[in-house]
């Protein structure tokens with residue numbers, strides 16, 4: 001059974017990865033998950049400078065999901081390279097480093113520093129709903145709502161590095177297709193989608209928003225149909241591979257994304273419920289394929305019968 005898939009120059013031995021911000025830097029899960037067995041580890045998004053993130057409370061449980069407004073809390077690029085990266089690269093799974101920045105030039109400079117340190121792939125977080133970016137046009141909450149911003153950032157990074165570039169897009173748009181195409185045309189090797197759906201929840205005793213940031217990103221099973229719909233639309237529109245995520249909590253969810261056109265999947269919020277769920281999904285996908293006498297995972301990818 002061949003489960004290997006490829007994103008640009010990055011070869012994954014299977015299509016099961018863990019989503020940015022839900023798996024720390026791997027270390028937190030090392031005793032619970034055979035990290036080598038993962039298709040890839042995607043790190044928490046890092047920024048050039050350390051960030052403390054948004055004020056508390058930053059999490060709220062919702063029906064079939066959760067709202068988060070962490071606000072890209074992280075220790076910064078320098079610290080990542082000194083303290084996290086040496087250990088991460090030892091785990092034996094491909095590592096995709098998620099980055100965010102205030103402008104295209106800094107995205108490119110960060111990617112270049114990471115490439116020099118031996119990083120093989122970056123995920124450009126163009127879609128975090130919980131931070132304010134200086135250079136966005138009025139009315140836009142994330143870069144990934146503006147095709148021109150996506151194109152500019154991806155193109156600058158493409159000029160600066162030859163490593164594999166994932167562009168992480170947002171579900172908070174009317175039509176994902178022009179944005180997916182902008183990322184592809186600018187030189188992205190792959191698309192990651194979706195990030196969280198902007199939402200809000202209110203405590204009816206205090207009359208305050210349940211997260212201090214007022215709005216947060218909705219994740220978990222509640223967003224899966226939205227994500228499947230967007231993965232399907234994007235995968236049809238571009239020829240680069242799509243990494244699909246949003247509400248994957250079991251094998252059946254992962255298979256749905258593969259059928260919709262995702263070349264691989266990321267498990268996010270479900271890691272908080274069951275830290276070993278990615279391994280269970282990997283075993284489940286293999287079994288699903290073996291039961292149907294498939295010899296290659298490609299017999300599944302994009303095969304939805306519309």
Ligand SMILES: Cc1cc2nc3c(=O)[nH]c(=O)nc-3n(C[C@H](O)[C@H](O)[C@H](O)COP(=O)(O)O)c2cc1C
Nearest residue numbers: 019020021045125194195219220246247248268269
């Ligand atoms: C607590 C939390 C923190 C997250 N942090 C990040 C982040 O730093 N960078 C990023 O690109 N996505 C981040 N995400 C979004 C996830 O990577 C994923 O795109 C989203 O949650 C949808 O998948 P899920 O429903 O399986 O969680 C975060 C999600 C959660 C729940």
